[in-house]
Amino acid sequence: MKLLFPLAFLVVAPGFAQSIPAARDVPFAGAMTLTVDLARVTQGIFQVRQTIPVAGPGPLVLLYPEWKPGNHAPSGQIENLAGLKLSAGGRPLAWRRDPVNMFAFHVDVPAGVTAVDAEFQYLSPQKEGSDRRVFGPTMANLQWESLSLYPAGYNVHNIPVRATAIYPAGWTGWTALRGQAQGSTVTYDQVPYDILVDSPVYAGAHVKQVRLDPQVSFNLVADAPWQLAITPAQEAAHRKLIEQADKLFGTRHFDHYDFLVALSDYQSGDGLEHHRSSENTLDADLLTDWDANLYDRYVVAHEYVHSWNGKFRRPADLWTPDYRQPMQNSRLWVYEGQTQFWGDVLAARSGLWSKQAYLDFLAIVVARYAEGYAGVGWRSVQDTTNQPIVTGHGPGGAWPSWFRGADYYRNSELFWVEADATIRRLTGGKRSMDDFARLFFGVEPGAWDHEVTYRFEDVVAALNRVAPYDWAGFLRTRLDGTDPSMNLRTVEAAGYRLAWGEKPTESQRRLLAKQKTDDFTYSIGLALSKQGEVKDVVWNGPAFQAGLRPTEAIVSVNGQAYDAEALGRAITDAKRGAPIRLTVKGDDRFREVGIDYRGGLRYPRLEKIGTGEGALDRLLAAR
Numbered sequence: 192m193k194l195l196f197p198l199a200f201l202v203v204a205p206g207f208a209q210s211i212p213a214a215r216d217v218p219f220a221g222a223m224t225l226t227v228d229l230a231r232v233t234q235g236i237f238q239v240r241q242t243i244p245v246a247g248p249g250p251l252v253l254l255y256p257e258w259k260p261g262n263h264a265p266s267g268q269i270e271n272l273a274g275l276k277l278s279a280g281g282r283p284l285a286w287r288r289d290p291v292n293m294f295a296f297h298v299d300v301p302a303g304v305t306a307v308d309a310e311f312q313y314l315s316p317q318k319e320g321s322d323r324r325v326f327g328p329t330m331a332n333l334q335w336e337s338l339s340l341y342p343a344g345y346n347v348h349n350i351p352v353r354a355t356a357i358y359p360a361g362w363t364g365w366t367a368l369r370g371q372a373q374g375s376t377v378t379y380d381q382v383p384y385d386i387l388v389d390s391p392v393y394a395g396a397h398v399k400q401v402r403l404d405p406q407v408s409f410n411l412v413a414d415a416p417w418q419l420a421i422t423p424a425q426e427a428a429h430r431k432l433i434e435q436a437d438k439l440f441g442t443r444h445f446d447h448y449d450f451l452v453a454l455s456d457y458q459s460g461d462g463l464e465h466h467r468s469s470e471n472t473l474d475a476d477l478l479t480d481w482d483a484n485l486y487d488r489y490v491v492a493h494e495y496v497h498s499w500n501g502k503f504r505r506p507a508d509l510w511t512p513d514y515r516q517p518m519q520n521s522r523l524w525v526y527e528g529q530t531q532f533w534g535d536v537l538a539a540r541s542g543l544w545s546k547q548a549y550l551d552f553l554a555i556v557v558a559r560y561a562e563g564y565a566g567v568g569w570r571s572v573q574d575t576t577n578q579p580i581v582t583g584h585g586p587g588g589a590w591p592s593w594f595r596g597a598d599y600y601r602n603s604e605l606f607w608v609e610a611d612a613t614i615r616r617l618t619g620g621k622r623s624m625d626d627f628a629r630l631f632f633g634v635e636p637g638a639w640d641h642e643v644t645y646r647f648e649d650v651v652a653a654l655n656r657v658a659p660y661d662w663a664g665f666l667r668t669r670l671d672g673t674d675p676s677m678n679l680r681t682v683e684a685a686g687y688r689l690a691w692g693e694k695p696t697e698s699q700r701r702l703l704a705k706q707k708t709d710d711f712t713y714s715i716g717l718a719l720s721k722q723g724e725v726k727d728v729v730w731n732g733p734a735f736q737a738g739l740r741p742t743e744a745i746v747s748v749n750g751q752a753y754d755a756e757a758l759g760r761a762i763t764d765a766k767r768g769a770p771i772r773l774t775v776k777g778d779d780r781f782r783e784v785g786i787d788y789r790g791g792l793r794y795p796r797l798e799k800i801g802t803g804e805g806a807l808d809r810l811l812a813a814r
């Protein structure tokens with residue numbers, strides 16, 4: 192059987208025999224040109240034309256990027272590519288999709304042909320879903336990897352490309368690329384293909400640029416001009432973010448850095464890191480309703496940290512020569528986990544968050560992994576690093592508290608908080624994770640045009656240079672562990688303990704309002720929309736035991752029409768023995784459900800242990 196199957200497969204699928212050349216570190220003759228025409232972008236249509244030099248006649252494979260940097264997953268949106276036509280010297284060339292790899296197109300190049308022309312359309316999703324909508328009524332997001340093919344057989348860094356964008360009249364495109372504008376057509380300087388892919392564009396009609404320092408700019412594009420009104424205090428906080436990052440890392444690994452910030456209710460939300468820029472699509476009212484958007488202010492800090500952590504220093508198994516070779520995510524607890532850690536710390540040090548906001552948001556994280564997520568008992572943080580590949584970077588399914596999601600972000604953040612406290616304890620307060628950051632991310636000062644990769648041993652060695660300790664054991668115990676109580680100990684080592692109140696803290700209240708969520712996670716184990724639809728049921732919680740599932744709706748509480756206040760009152764009254772009876776609607780059926788719970792309303796917060804400054808207090812103080 193073992194022999195027969197592949198033979199039979201070859202007979203029915205002869206195309207399988209035509210292989211796709213692996214990427215090699217060899218020079219590429221000539222340069223690709225790429226033109227993206229945005230004439231129909233407000234319909235979500237990006238028109239692409241490309242010229243790809245070829246070495247000679249014979250088989251050629253053109254690839255559409257599959258493994259997207261920063262997504263850590265095979266999330267290339269091949270399903271959005273349409274209208275593909277190939278030609279040479281004006282004559283059509285037949286293409287055939289690889290029978291196994293849907294991202295690969297085979298073409299036979301005739302004799303005498305020196306370049307293949309390609310054209311296709313990238314059709315953006317029309318509304319937010321698992322794929323991002325990359326346009327709004329007055330803006331667009333050009334992600335070059337969605338807008339180009341590249342020839343197989345070369346390291347993508349070896350393929351030069353000259354890109355041109357034809358914008359609608361009156362639009363401005365922000366990007367880390369530099370180029371020449373002629374009217375609304377911008378021709379960008381020739382760069383290696385991987386740098387093009389790492390240099391997306393946010394373009395739009397309503398734009399504003401704020402210079403944060405000579406090298407760093409904050410480039411805004413909004414749905415409407417009044418949304419661009421940035422206050423002096425907001426500017427100052429972002430300037431302080433840049434200053435604090437300089438003090439933390441001691442060097443910059445870029446010649447310039449361009450924040451791309453879209454304020455939009457239409458283009459899908461995003462935070463995506465790049466070496467010399469970042470994509471940050473945030474709510475349209477980010478600046479004009481600054482209080483309501485308290486939580487999301489950390490996003491730009493997080494993405495900025497990635498220039499050092501992830502882009503310049505990269506896990507060895509995440510570095511790939513092209514976008515076809517699978518990435519491996521084993522070090523995402525550094526790449527994302529420590530970026531979450533530093534992004535949140537810098538948000539506090541810069542004033543984007545108050546210290547109290549930091550503590551209130553961290554309380555949610557501690558509560559989630561110490562109590563809320565039963566999945567901590569079966570799935571290690573290390574295993575969650577596979578999550579982007581498991582779900583193709585899309586959202587996970589129902590029951591996140593059991594399945595777990597991309598927990599290598601925030602669960603690892605706790606481990607780095609504990610590592611900081613541990614270093615301070617070991618060195619009598621003389622050293623901290625700041626020393627690790629300077630040592631590990633500050634290597635090769637000023638260098639930016641390449642990546643410096645690392646392995647687990649390198650992380651351990653750098654920690655040992657800061658403070659000798661069993662760091663391999665420290666990390667492995669936590670990353671591979673399945674004991675929820677280890678998460679409580681992270682903040683306790685840093686001078687805070689998890690405590691409970693009957694109301695969300697002010698910062699948490701703002702976050703819940705933004706999420707349009709009423710949260711009963713730590714009482715009856717439910718998160719609900721304002722209309723009473725069940726967003727989440729905590730695995731093994733009281734509502735779970737009563738048989739509820741996500742997408743059902745609570746119609747009434749103890750005979751009264753549902754609202755969050757009525758449910759909150761019922762939960763409080765149940766402490767004295769009153770019932771919690773819910774009418775639940777699911778799949779057009781109604782049923783009565785009794786919730787067996789007497790513990791009252793509970794919301795997490797962090798409470799200081801003892802007096803005087805603890806490790807976390809010192810960590811959060813501006814430098």
Ligand SMILES: [Zn+2]
Pocket residue numbers: 464493497526527530
């Ligand atoms: Zn990140």
